[in-house]
Amino acid sequence: MVFLPRNVLTSVHSASSFTSAMAILLLIYLSLSPGQVDAHIQSLFKLLPGYRLDKPTTSLQTFVHEDISLIQCGILCGDDCGMFTYSKVHSRCSTYKHRNFEIGYTTARDSDWTWGYKRLHATITHGDWTLVFRAQRRIGVSAYNTWTNSQATTDNPVLDTFQHACLRLNYYGSCNRHFRSHIIDRWENIDKVKLSLISSDVEVAYILFNGTGSNNKSWFSQERVLSSTWPNLASDNGLEIFNLFG
Numbered sequence: 001m002v003f004l005p006r007n008v009l010t011s012v013h014s015a016s017s018f019t020s021a022m023a024i025l026l027l028i029y030l031s032l033s034p035g036q037v038d039a040h041i042q043s044l045f046k047l048l049p050g051y052r053l054d055k056p057t058t059s060l061q062t063f064v065h066e067d068i069s070l071i072q073c074g075i076l077c078g079d080d081c082g083m084f085t086y087s088k089v090h091s092r093c094s095t096y097k098h099r100n101f102e103i104g105y106t107t108a109r110d111s112d113w114t115w116g117y118k119r120l121h122a123t124i125t126h127g128d129w130t131l132v133f134r135a136q137r138r139i140g141v142s143a144y145n146t147w148t149n150s151q152a153t154t155d156n157p158v159l160d161t162f163q164h165a166c167l168r169l170n171y172y173g174s175c176n177r178h179f180r181s182h183i184i185d186r187w188e189n190i191d192k193v194k195l196s197l198i199s200s201d202v203e204v205a206y207i208l209f210n211g212t213g214s215n216n217k218s219w220f221s222q223e224r225v226l227s228s229t230w231p232n233l234a235s236d237n238g239l240e241i242f243n244l245f246g
Contacts, residue, residue, distance in 0.1 A: 001169065003129035003194040004183065004211070041074040045084075045116040046100070046160055052085050052113035054106045059094040066091045074116060083117035101164035103171050120157035123181060124167050129194060134166060134179035144244065146178045147216075156182040170201035187216040192226070205229045220244045 041047075047070075060081055063073070073086040073093035082099035086092070089112040098105050100117040107115060124131040135143035146152045154162055154177075165175040190211035197205040207228040211219050218224075222242040225234040 001131065001135070001196040001198060002133040003126070003196065004132055004190060005129060005192055041071050041116075044118060044120060045074055045077070046119045047114055047116045048107075049114045050109060050111050051107045051115040052087075052110040053083070053094075053096065053115060054108035059096050062092065062094040064090075064092050068093050070114060070116075077116070077118070081118070083115065085113055085115050087113045100160075101167045103168070119160035122156050122158075123183070124155060124158060124179070126169060130181070130183065131167075131179065132181040132183045136166060136172070136175045136178055139176050139178070141178060143178060146180055147184065147244070149180075150185045152178070152180050153182045153185070154178075154180050169198055169203075184216050187214070190214060190219065193219045195220075207233065217244050 061076065063076060068086075068091060070086050070088070073084050073095075076093060077084045077095045080097060081095045082097055082102075084093060084095045096105075099121070100119065133143075133147060135146075158167065163175055163177060165172045166177055166179050168175075193209040193211040193214075195207045195209070196203050205228075207230070208226045209219050209221075209224040210226050211224070214224065220243055222234065222236075222239060228234070
């Protein structure tokens with residue numbers, strides 16, 4: 001697994017051709033018709049009428065109002081929200097951080113409710129890190145060739161049809177493909193890169209690299225090692241080869 005600090009997204013997406021000495025604030029307002037808003041919610045969320053969360057994680061927010069609508073409930077599911085439940089009968093909307101590909105929640109049939117989850121994730125995050133590459137062993141596909149192939153990108157967005165097990169760091173036994181982020185091709189303003197080895201749902205080894213000034217290949221070098229489960233890795237003079245090319 002290769003990770004970048006989660007806040008790298010701010011740097012990547014805010015990078016522009018303007019110099020640091022030039023501050024420009026541009027505000028654009030749009031007024032969307034109800035039909036446009038409804039279409040947006042339909043495209044952003046997978047909506048499942050007749051379902052509710054049976055054993056969800058703790059909700060981010062719960063709204064109770066007699067006039068709240070399904071569209072309004074979807075709008076309330078913001079950046080930190082992965083799914084929501086809505087009931088017109090109970091005038092209730094609850095938002096949750098859980099994402100559909102994660103485990104730890106169950107659903108139940110209930111005609112009073114609609115369950116909605118985000119299905120178009122621009123990136124995949126785990127804690128404070130953004131997943132940029134996840135290699136699955138024994139699938140007969142070269143991890144290196146996938147890393148270097150921009151046509152193999154599987155996020156921005158992650159489609160609802162992408163195998164959920166390939167987005168997780170646990171319960172991934174059924175995964176049969178690699179995950180590749182578009183960030184690999186937009187390698188800008190990278191602070192740190194973490195390479196993790198996962199076995200039986202546990203991180204068994206890692207290397208933390210200094211990503212400043214690197215590109216999507218040069219970050220993997222002995223000179224950039226900051227820390228590792230191999231304590232002498234950064235200073236070991238006996239290493240003959242240490243790069244992505246192997």
